[in-house]
Amino acid sequence: IMTRDVVYVxxxxxxxxxxxxxxRYDFLAVPVVDREQRLVGIVTVDDVIDILEQEATEDMYAVGGGVQSEGDNYFQTNLFTVARRRVVWLFVLLLTNTVTGTIIKSQESILQQVVALAAFIPLLTGTGGNVGAQSSTVVIRGLNTDEIRDLGPGQVIWREALAGLLLGVILGTMATGWAYWLQGDFLVAFSVGTSLIAIALLASVAGSALPFLFRHLGLDPALMSAPFITTVVDVLGVLIYFNIAKSVLGL
Known part of the structure; x- marks a missing residue:
């Protein structure tokens, strides 16, 4: 009996x-054919296990900031090679922090009036970065495993935006209470909590949208997302914080 409807690669x-x-199909093996569809071999599930492990390792290194192993044992790799692989994205993050520092310096007049605002900048940018990293990790994993292939980018981003908003409300409420206990100024505490809600929402949208954008552009989402999410959250997060503080405090 001949079967014409055969899955092959x-x-x-x-x-x-x-x-x-x-x-996806739970095969034990899949036939491999050439351009004329002549059988040249098979790929077995044992081969697949090695491939998946290799791809997962590459993705993990990429998420870590472009530190690909390129098949080498990390502990046997020359330290200068390790540093060279890491320095590019670290330099990008250095420039990001420079931009963030410039924005903070431009708001010196506000900080001179309410010095307490400066104490919460690391909290806001750090929390926003963590929220964005969580969203991007989920989306990148879904893209790599095709778990979200049936969902459009809009639906995924909307879902992550709602999750970010919920996280922002929870964390913002906690941050408001902590800031009030620390400073004893409700308006400052309210500014911190409200900013955290907005930053968490921004981070979730950026973390879920950027992987789709980079994939559409033909770039590796795992490699590109982390530094750009950090850039968006740090720069826009600080701007959001100072603008909310100016409005709430009437500065």
Missing amino acids: YTYANQEEVARMIQ
Whole structure:
């Protein structure tokens, strides 16, 4: 009995795509054919396990800021090579912090009037960065495993935005109470809490939207997302904080 409707892959197919196909259909093996659809071999589930482990490792290194192992054992890699692989994105983050510092310096007049505002900048940017990292990790993982292939980008971003808003309300309420206990000024505390809600929402949207954008541009979302999310959250987060503080405190 001949079956014409056969699932197969070409010799030039990406190994990750082949692995995902076997994983999706629960195959023990998949035939490999050439351009004339002549059988040249098979890929077994044992091969797939090695491929998935390799791809997961590459994604993990990429999320870590472009520190790809390129098949080398990290502990046997020359330290200068390790530093060279890491320095690019660290330099990007250095420039980001420079921009953030410039924005803070431009708001010296506000900080001179309410010095307490400066104490909460690390809290806001750090929390926003963590929220954005969580969103991007979920989306990047979903893109790599095709778990969100049935959902459009808009639906995923909307879902993450709602999650960010909920997290912002929870964390913002806690931050408001803590800031009031620390400073004894309700308006400052309210500014901190409200800013945290807005920053958490911004971070969730950025963290979920940027991976889709980079994938659309043909770039690796795992490699590109982290530094850009940090940039967006740090720069816009500080701007949001100072503008909310000016409005609430009447400065």
